[in-house]
Amino acid sequence: MRQRSNSEWLTALREGGRGQEAALAELRLGLLSAIRAYLTKRSPIQGSLHSAETQHLAEDCTQEAILIIQAKLDGFRGESQFMTWAFSIVIRVALGELRRRRWRQVATEKAQLGQALPAWPIEEPGPERILQQREAWALLTRLIDTALTPLQRSVLVAHAFQEMPLDLVAEWLGTNRNSLYKLIHDARKRLKQALLAQGLTHKDLIAIFDRPVSESHLSSEGKSPSVQRIL
Amino acid sequence: MKEKDFTRLIDTIFAVKSGEEMLCSEYFDELPRYVDLEVAGQNAAALLPEVKHHMHQCPECGEVYLALLKLVGKENSSDPSR
Numbered sequence: 623m624r625q626r627s628n629s630e631w632l633t634a635l636r637e638g639g640r641g642q643e644a645a646l647a648e649l650r651l652g653l654l655s656a657i658r659a660y661l662t663k664r665s666p667i668q669g670s671l672h673s674a675e676t677q678h679l680a681e682d683c684t685q686e687a688i689l690i691i692q693a694k695l696d697g698f699r700g701e702s703q704f705m706t707w708a709f710s711i712v713i714r715v716a717l718g719e720l721r722r723r724r725w726r727q728v729a730t731e732k733a734q735l736g737q738a739l740p741a742w743p744i745e746e747p748g749p750e751r752i753l754q755q756r757e758a759w760a761l762l763t764r765l766i767d768t769a770l771t772p773l774q775r776s777v778l779v780a781h782a783f784q785e786m787p788l789d790l791v792a793e794w795l796g797t798n799r800n801s802l803y804k805l806i807h808d809a810r811k812r813l814k815q816a817l818l819a820q821g822l823t824h825k826d827l828i829a830i831f832d833r834p835v836s837e838s839h840l841s842s843e844g845k846s847p848s849v850q851r852i853l
Numbered sequence: 854m855k856e857k858d859f860t861r862l863i864d865t866i867f868a869v870k871s872g873e874e875m876l877c878s879e880y881f882d883e884l885p886r887y888v889d890l891e892v893a894g895q896n897a898a899a900l901l902p903e904v905k906h907h908m909h910q911c912p913e914c915g916e917v918y919l920a921l922l923k924l925v926g927k928e929n930s931s932d933p934s935r
Contacts, residue, residue, distance in 0.1 A: 656924045702885035709924045710885045714917055721913070743854045782862055783854065788877075788913055800876040803911065810869035810910075817866070824867035832860045 631704040635695060646688065652705060653712045654684040661716065683719060687712035721787035728785070735794065736776030739763050740783055744831075758830045761820065769816040774809035777802060858912075865910050875903040880914050888921050 626634070626645070634645035658680035662673075690711050698707055743759060766775060773795075780786040780794070781802075792799050817827070875883075887904045890897035898905040908915040 702889045706885040713920045810866045827863045
């Protein structure tokens with residue numbers, strides 16, 4: 623089938639009648655087959671969806687994406703292929719729904735949302751580095767508790783540690799995704815300043831959490847110089 | 854939380870810019886162009902560094918990028934004329 627140009631897509635989707643019907647059918651087919659293939663094979667957050675569930679999810683996401691595309695048609699700037707833009711919408715819808723489903727499965731009690739930091743954040747710490755990592759985590763916990771505003775702390779806990787999707791955090795707090803991103807940006811700046819003020823650099827923390835002990839700069843006493851200095 | 858997610862959180866703290874950063878809505882406006890550039894073999898990260906930075910700082914937005922790249926790449930591979 624010949625590919626439509628951007629202007630042909632826009633003209634066809636804006637006009638009424640058979641031209642619009644054909645364009646919508648072609649758009650639906652393209653989105654549905656792509657998102658179905660993605661959900662079947664590739665989604666890292668899909669979990670265990672049955673094939674019928676995948677089909678229903680793909681159809682629902684395609685339908686929702688087409689409604690969004692029609693509503694946002696005037697906002698398409700023509701800086702990409704029309705179908706790339708359309709795919710970006712359907713994949714956002716699909717990943718958003720998958721995140722909501724996953725969140726419903728692991729949902730934290732509402733009273734706990736954004737409250738307590740975990741005693742230990744990582745599922746499977748390396749046994750050789752556990753002492754150094756726990757010391758560094760204790761410091762990070764203290765800085766999260768003291769350097770952030772209550773709202774910044776709540777959002778960080780809910781999103782980063784309780785794994786609540788950003789859109790749901792926004793709904794929970796009655797705000798929007800952009801405002802949350804700004805808030806997290808400011809929280810990161812405060813944490814970075816606080817860590818640097820304690821003499822702890824990016825390199826120090828990554829050495830503690832991300833490298834085998836033999837490759838790190840940990841001292842023979844089992845503490846990194848920076849953590850030893852500040853604890 | 855996986856160890857890689859925790860270290861990514863640390864990465865995002867230290868990678869934060871002192872000034873304003875691209876917001877999620879602005880990122881989604883630019884992402885299709887970024888992916889098209891990448892699929893065309895151009896250095897999208899150099900051409901649109903704010904997009905690259907945002908996808909690093911916002912893991913959910915980064916996930917959308919990876920998924921979109923797969924969708925568009927597959928389309929292209931099945932239709933080289935596109």
